[in-house]
Amino acid sequence: MTTVTEPRTTPPAQRRALPILVGRWVLILACLVLGFWRSTLRTIPDFNETGLLGYLVLMPLVGLPMAIGITRRRRGELPIHDREVDHIVGALALGVSLAISFWLVPRYQEEFLLLRLDLLSAVVFVFGACVLLFGTRATCRYWPAWVTYLVFTPWGYRTLVISLGGSWFAAGATSVTMVAVATAVAVGRTWKRGVIAGLVTLAVGLVLVALMDAVAPHPTSPFLRSVPAVIVAAAVCLTYLFLVARSGAAPGSAIRSPRMPTVRKIGVAVAILLAATAAQVISPLPPPVNVHIDPGPPEAAGETSLLVPPGWTQTATEAVDWAPQFFGADATLVRQMIQADQVNPEWDTKNRRRAVVVDNLRTHQPATLAVYPGEALYSTLGSRRSETIDVDLGHGVTGRLYTVVDENLFLTWTKLQFIWSRGDVIQVVNLLSVDNHDPGATFPALSPQTAAVASQALNVLLRGNAIQIDKNPHYKDRNLLTTLGRELVAEQWKAAE
Numbered sequence: 001m002t003t004v005t006e007p008r009t010t011p012p013a014q015r016r017a018l019p020i021l022v023g024r025w026v027l028i029l030a031c032l033v034l035g036f037w038r039s040t041l042r043t044i045p046d047f048n049e050t051g052l053l054g055y056l057v058l059m060p061l062v063g064l065p066m067a068i069g070i071t072r073r074r075r076g077e078l079p080i081h082d083r084e085v086d087h088i089v090g091a092l093a094l095g096v097s098l099a100i101s102f103w104l105v106p107r108y109q110e111e112f113l114l115l116r117l118d119l120l121s122a123v124v125f126v127f128g129a130c131v132l133l134f135g136t137r138a139t140c141r142y143w144p145a146w147v148t149y150l151v152f153t154p155w156g157y158r159t160l161v162i163s164l165g166g167s168w169f170a171a172g173a174t175s176v177t178m179v180a181v182a183t184a185v186a187v188g189r190t191w192k193r194g195v196i197a198g199l200v201t202l203a204v205g206l207v208l209v210a211l212m213d214a215v216a217p218h219p220t221s222p223f224l225r226s227v228p229a230v231i232v233a234a235a236v237c238l239t240y241l242f243l244v245a246r247s248g249a250a251p252g253s254a255i256r257s258p259r260m261p262t263v264r265k266i267g268v269a270v271a272i273l274l275a276a277t278a279a280q281v282i283s284p285l286p287p288p289v290n291v292h293i294d295p296g297p298p299e300a301a302g303e304t305s306l307l308v309p310p311g312w313t314q315t316a317t318e319a320v321d322w323a324p325q326f327f328g329a330d331a332t333l334v335r336q337m338i339q340a341d342q343v344n345p346e347w348d349t350k351n352r353r354r355a356v357v358v359d360n361l362r363t364h365q366p367a368t369l370a371v372y373p374g375e376a377l378y379s380t381l382g383s384r385r386s387e388t389i390d391v392d393l394g395h396g397v398t399g400r401l402y403t404v405v406d407e408n409l410f411l412t413w414t415k416l417q418f419i420w421s422r423g424d425v426i427q428v429v430n431l432l433s434v435d436n437h438d439p440g441a442t443f444p445a446l447s448p449q450t451a452a453v454a455s456q457a458l459n460v461l462l463r464g465n466a467i468q469i470d471k472n473p474h475y476k477d478r479n480l481l482t483t484l485g486r487e488l489v490a491e492q493w494k495a496a497e
Contacts, residue, residue, distance in 0.1 A: 027270070035277045066148065070185070086135050105285065132272060148185060151181075157174060162326065223376075291369045293420060296421055306336065308360060308497050309490065312340055339354070365426075386475075387472030
């Protein structure tokens, strides 16, 4: 006797669900692209210049498996929702996104490339759109994916890369870590299963990064940083399909059929979303940072310090080892302490010889100079700064002079900076003086802390921009630093002739 089994048919509700889901996601993505188009255009150049934002191409790739994995675990949920709550929560999220774009992004103009708050605004925007179109309960069900996206915003990603050494190996390891977290979220039906999957993914990815680092320690393409992460992600997916096939089930059976969204009427939600998108289109972005680089003399081979001009004596020197973390693999940073040989009454009325600190940064990646604000690498980050004035240093070199007031130490530092190109090297020279002329006076310490930038950003958020601005500056050491700056420039040109 032969038993004929009728083929299973997909219920009509599930057949209608897929087009509805696709249509709503197309609407969300269209609003995202339209509202943040200018942010996208500002992000693309950074792929090739600093290379650190190349990991963003992985974000959709890691989001898809997380969404599929969490969807598979959504069983037995009742279709309970409150559209009024959805409208309120979604509108609030879109309002937060607009507040970031219109308020915070312009406020942190100098830190724009470091914090990239516009991309954080984009994540919040997508969250609000999902709440409006899919409901609060359904959207919050995917909270592990939202947390992952928030952690790996550009500032969080950059902080991890710098903490691991700032090299391309560190960037590759950070990208692999992101994929490992996404894998843990995707397969984490239990916490033990998620941890094991994440650790295996991380281990395999780090081995690939180490192999690539051994073969090509200085890759020219920034997208090569993401290659190990892409390979690991593909390997995880293929392994998953292999295990499903061995179990005798069809590969597609592990992905639950699309269910009809619990939110049926979306007319009001679409109107709110379109209004927020229109507002995002006109949100301001800071103008691109223009790092002014003057032509300088050729640099002697192996030279890392500046030649001290006559009339000055170098009393100490210090080379720091963390410059490559911020400014590229070959970057160097040297601090030179110099002191005037003679007393100058114009610089000190008590016959004291003035001391000046000269910080000399060398890098082959000039784009990194626009990422970190002027005081980001100094202990003076939380102090107040004056307006910048231009100073002619001769030989076509222009310096920028300003004061920094530290109200905790009751000290004022004067800083003169000029940037020039010396062959294929970009050199940043900072001259610093302090209004305390006694021996052993405190100078700003070189203190690379990305967390301090976030702390200062929060301080500005709570107290306003006024805490960063010195509205009544006194450029007491303008003559001192201008004279020394011109002598330094002339001495370097003289040595190169």
